[in-house]
Amino acid sequence: MPADMSFWCPACQAPIDESAYRCPQCAGAIECVSSDAPTFPRADITARPANMWRYAEALPALAHRVSLGEPMTPLVPFEQDGFTALAKCEYLMPTGSYKDRGAALLASFLVGRNVGEAVEDSSGNAGAALAAYAARAGLKLKVFCPASASPGKLAQIRRYGAELVPVEGPRPRATEALLEYAAKHAIPYASHLWHPLFIEGIKTLAYELAEQDAWRAPDAVLCPVGAGSILLGLYRGFKDLVAAGTVARIPHLVAVQSAHVSPLHKAFHAGAEDVAAAENPRPTRAEGIALPRPVRDRETLAAVRESGGTVIAVSEANIEAGIGELGRRGFCVEPTSAVVWDGLRQYRQTADLGGDAKIVAVLSGHGLKA
Ligand SMILES: [Zn+2]
Structure with missing residues (x-):
């Protein structure tokens, strides 16, 4: 069985509400802690399908699994x-991109918390990964990207049905625009960074x-x-x-x-x-x-x-x-x-x-x- 999970600020040594994307006290990054240490039962793992979910005893507890296959890569x-x-x-x-590994777990977590809508900022690959897994999960996603990001990546995000919000200027401008929007509309920040x-x-x-x-x-x-x-x-x-x-x-x-x-x-x-x-x-x-x-x-x-x-x-x-x-x-x-x-x-x-x-x-x- 996967372990129970809770969120924690390592700098403040304090538990954090799981709706926060960073520590409200120190603004630092939050970590996920599990009640049990990860284990790797090799024979069991080898007998499972060749995808990232085969390491079940090392993954956080998730009620739902949002998956597009995530094969073991060559x-x-x-x-x-x-x-x-x-x-x-x-x-x-x-x-x-490798970001599917993170997006699969993040989308699984959000769906398990009955989140129906989220926002993300990305220069491309993370936005595409989250857009795909949000589509798979039936989650409405708005992606804030620098307007200068690769046209191929922006087209990919649109293909998965996410709403794209191009933001002019350097990369941090996309994050600023997102935070403003998320605070105003009380929508969770599904951040691949945080x-x-x-x-x-x-x-x-x-x-x-x-x-x-x-x-x-x-x-x-x-x-x-x-x-x-x-x-x-x-x-x-x-x-x-x-x-x-x-x-x-x-x-x-x-x-x-x-x-x-x-x-x-x-x-x-x-x-x-x-x-x-x-x-x-x-x-x-x-x-x-x-x-x-x-x-x-x-x-x-x-x-x-x-x-x-x-x-x-x-x-x-x-x-x-x-x-x-x-x-x-x-x-x-x-x-x-x-x-x-x-x-x-x-x-x-x-x-x-x-x-x-x-x-x-x-x-x-x-x-x-x-
Ligand atoms: Zn803190």
């Missing part, structure tokens, strides 16, 4: 300068990576980082696996940012404990990670450090090169995902891991979108 070897790395093909999820259920869903990415290698952790995992949800999902997921005695250690977590918007990179290499908002963000093709700072910035920095990982910044020229290099290896990914190509090259030059190290690069979003 882990495919590829070569870079004679080194063999592994691509985790998250772009093959139902809406073409809502704790979203990261709970991303944890299944770590569970899958372990299971796909006979319940062992890879040596390192590289992922694009803007808000930090993949990285924190991996961190918390692998922590669950270690706590349960299922894997021996967490992998080195390597955050890859666009050099044009790289606040985490700056904070990490300055030895800071929190992340200052990017001072002069410049336009980048990696639009999905062009965020001024991660929501859970302290935890993200601490996760990278605790794992023995690092933060890498990639130039626009090398993002472009990554799109082509990955494409010529059969991976059709969006520019945001392509940062991992040069991220891998830089990481291999600095990390002392040996030639047979297992390094996973997360390919987060499909190239047909952008």
Whole structure:
């Protein structure tokens, strides 16, 4: 049986009403806590359908399940300068990005709470994922996006029947417009950045990576980082696996940012404990990670450090090169995902891991979108 769940502010050490999207006291991010620690009964898991729900004993208690299949995504070897790395093909999820893992749990949670209408802000992939799962759940969704987001992503959001509200100006303007609207109309904010259920869903990415290698952790995992949800999902997921005695250690977590918007990179290499908002963000093709700072910035920095990982910044020229290099290896990914190509090259030059190290690069979003 999945465990009971409650919401909690780690900074205030206080319970939080589950209708809040962040702590009303300190404005910090809320976490989801379960009454039982996650377990991974391997024989039971293996006997279940190959989707994210197979880790039932590690998922929060949900009365309803909103699902579009969410398959285990392939882990495919590829070569870079004679080194063999592994691509985790998250772009093959139902809406073409890893965000379906979080959106499936979040939509399940909202439907279980009899929510009929919600709002979300997104530069694209999260909006599309939530729109699809809202459609599946019969939930009315309004999505606030920057007007400059990829036309392909906006078309996808519309296709699922969500109402799109384009907002002119930089990314944070979309959030401001949403908060104003949500407060005025008392509609829940189904935030992929703030809502704790979203990261709970991303944890299944770590569970899958372990299971796909006979319940062992890879040596390192590289992922694009803007808000930090993949990285924190991996961190918390692998922590669950270690706590349960299922894997021996967490992998080195390597955050890859666009050099044009790289606040985490700056904070990490300055030895800071929190992340200052990017001072002069410049336009980048990696639009999905062009965020001024991660929501859970302290935890993200601490996760990278605790794992023995690092933060890498990639130039626009090398993002472009990554799109082509990955494409010529059969991976059709969006520019945001392509940062991992040069991220891998830089990481291999600095990390002392040996030639047979297992390094996973997360390919987060499909190239047909952008
Ligand atoms: Zn608080």
